[in-house]
Amino acid sequence: MRVAVIGAGAAGITAAYELAKGGAEVDVYEAGDAAGGLARTIDLWGQKVDLGPHRFFSNDLRVNKLWLEVVGQDYDMVDRLTRIYYKKRFFDYPLKPANALWNMGIFKAVRCVLSYFKEKIKPSFKEGQDETFESWVVGRFGRQLFDMFFKSYSEKLWGIRCDELDADFAAQRIKKFSLGEAIKSALGFGKSKHKTLVDQFAFPLEGTGVVYERMAKKVEELGGNVYLNTPVRRILHENKKVYGLELTTGETRRYDHVISTMPFTLLVKGLGDLPVDIEYAVDQLKFRNTVLVYLNVAGKDMFKDQWLYIHSPDLGTGRVTNFCNWVPQINGNSPNTILALEYWCYDEDAMWKGKDEDLIAQATKEMRSTGLIGDAEVLEGKVWRIKRCYPVYGRGYKQFLEPVVEHLKQYEGITPIGRYGSFKYNNQDHSILMGLLAAENLLHGTQHDLWQVNTDYSTYQESATITKTGLVRQGETEPMVLPRTTPLPLRNRTEKEEPVHA
Ligand SMILES: Cc1cc2nc3c(=O)[nH]c(=O)nc-3n(C[C@H](O)[C@H](O)[C@H](O)COP(=O)(O)OP(=O)(O)OC[C@H]3O[C@@H](n4cnc5c(N)ncnc54)[C@H](O)[C@@H]3O)c2cc1C
Structure with a gap:
C-alpha cells in the first residue's frame, strides 16, 4: 500500500x-x-x-x-x-487554598465559597438547558471563581463571550475536575491526579x-x-x-x-x-x-x-x-x-x-x-x-x-x-x-x-x-x-x- x-x-x-x-x-x-x-x-x-x-x-x-x-x-x-x-x-x-486565600483576601474568599454553595443549592442554569462554557464552569465552581479564573483568559483565547463558547471546550479540557477535587489534591488526598493537576x-x-x-x-x-x-x-x-x-x-x-x-x-x-x-x-x-x-x-x-x-x-x-x-x-x-x-x-x-x-x-x-x-x-x-x-x-x-x-x-x-x-x-x-x-x-x-x-x-x-x-x-x-x-x-x-x- x-x-x-x-x-x-x-x-x-x-x-x-x-x-x-x-x-x-x-x-x-x-x-x-x-x-x-x-x-x-x-x-x-x-x-x-x-x-x-x-x-x-x-x-x-x-x-x-x-x-x-x-x-x-x-x-x-x-x-x-x-x-x-x-x-x-x-x-x-x-490552586492551593492557603495561597488563594492570601491573594484574594478573606472577603473575596468567603464570596467564592458562598457563590460555590449557591450553585450547589440553587443553580443559575437549569439542568438540561443548552450548556455553554459559562454554564458548565459556573455550575461546577461558582460565579466568583468563574469571573476570576476562567472568564477573561477564555475570552482572550477564543475572542468570543463565554456564553457563546460551547461546553465541549470545558468538557474536553477541564473534564471531571471540580473545586472539590482541587482542594482534595491540595490537601494530599485522592488516588490519582487529574491531568490538569499533574x-x-x-x-x-x-x-x-x-x-x-x-x-x-x-x-x-x-x-x-x-x-x-x-x-x-x-x-x-x-x-x-x-x-x-x-x-x-x-x-x-x-x-x-x-x-x-x-x-x-x-x-x-x-x-x-x-x-x-x-x-x-x-x-x-x-x-x-x-x-x-x-x-x-x-x-x-x-x-x-x-x-x-x-x-x-x-x-x-x-x-x-x-x-x-x-x-x-x-x-x-x-x-x-x-x-x-x-x-x-x-x-x-x-x-x-x-x-x-x-x-x-x-x-x-x-x-x-x-x-x-x-x-x-x-x-x-x-x-x-x-x-x-x-x-x-x-x-x-x-x-x-x-x-x-x-x-x-x-x-x-x-x-x-x-x-x-x-x-x-x-x-x-x-x-x-x-x-x-x-x-x-x-x-x-x-x-x-x-x-x-x-x-x-x-x-x-x-x-x-x-x-x-x-x-x-x-x-x-x-x-x-x-x-x-x-x-x-x-x-x-x-x-x-x-x-x-x-
Ligand atoms: C501555543 C501552543 C501551546 C501548546 N501547548 C501544548 C502543551 O503544553 N502540551 C501539549 O501537549 N500540546 C500543546 N499544544 C498543542 C500541540 O502543539 C498540538 O496538539 C500538536 O502539535 C498538534 O499536532 P498535529 O499534528 O495534530 O497538528 P500540527 O502540529 O498543526 O501539524 C500539522 C502539520 O501540517 C502541516 N500542513 C498544514 N497544511 C498543509 C498542507 N496543505 N500541505 C502540507 N502540510 C501541511 C503544517 O505545516 C503542520 O506541520 C500547544 C499548541 C499551541 C499552539
Missing part, C-alpha cells in the same frame, strides 16, 4: 513513523521547513525554544511507550510551576520538537520520504475513491490512501463538488490564530514558572513562557532569558496584521507593567504567526461539524487526523494517539474510531505515566521493562526559520 501523509506535526509524523516501521511505503508532505508542526522547536538567539509552552503529558501506555522509544534517555523531569497572574497577584495553579512532566533535553524530528529521520531511514517545504493543495479522487494528491505546484502524485492533518476545512473544500449545505457548514467552522512575540531579555531569574497564565483583563497577552525554567540544556550558555508572549486573534484583527515592531513594543510594555522583568533591557524581539491553530468550539459548532464529517466518510481512502486536521482541540498526546491508531487501522485492518480520540478514549485504555526512571503503570512503583532503543540523531536544521503557516 502506498500512503501519503499530509503534515509532519505530531499526528502526521507519528502515523508515518508507525507505517514505515510496519513496512508500508509512506511519503510525508510538509508545508513548513521542519517536522513538528505546532510542537516544533526553533533555534533562536543561540537557544532552543518551542512555539509557546509545550508540556507533554499522557496517561496512555501506548502514547508514553512511543514517546520513550523515540526520546530514549534524553529527557528530564520538570517540576511544574505555572501560576496565574491576576491583578498584580500570583495564584498558584493548581506536578511533574517529562521534557526532552533538546526541546519538544526533537521527538518529531527524530521520527521524521527514522521514516527516511526506513525508506520513506519526508518532503519539507512541500504544501499539498488537494486530495484527488474519482467517484469518491482517492487516488492521489496535488501539490501547490500543480504536480500530482498517486497513492492508495491519504492521511491528512491539513486544516479540516481546506481538506473538505479541496474535494470539490460540495452540496450547498455542506459548503455552508464548512464555512461556519472557524479557527483562531496565535501571534507569539519572543523577547530576549538581558539577565536571568526573572520568575520561576515555566509559564504564567495572564488573567488580568488589562493585558492583551494570555500566557507568558519563560524558557529558562524547563531544562537548562535548551538555554545553551546564554546569560539572557527568552520569554514568549501569546496573543490570539482572527485573520481580520489588527493584531494579525500588526507590524512586528509594534507587537514587540506592546509585549515589552506589557512585561514591564507586570514588574516581572524590572528594568532589564529587552535586547531583541521576534514575532511568529501561527494560522488556524485553535479550532473554535463556538456554541453549537457540532451542528456544523457533524454533517461535514458524515460527508467526508463517504470518501474511500482518506483519514483525517490531528488538531486542525480533524477540528479537535488536541494536545500532543491526542495527536500522537490519532497517528498511532490511524496507522494501525491501515496496517492491521483495525476499526478504531478516530473521531473518539480526545473525547472518551481515556476511559478504556491501560494507564501508565513517564517518570525519571521510565514508564510506571498506575498503582505500581517499579518502572516497566521496555525494549532498549538507541536514540536517533537529529536531522540537520535549516538556517532559515519561517513561520509554520503564516
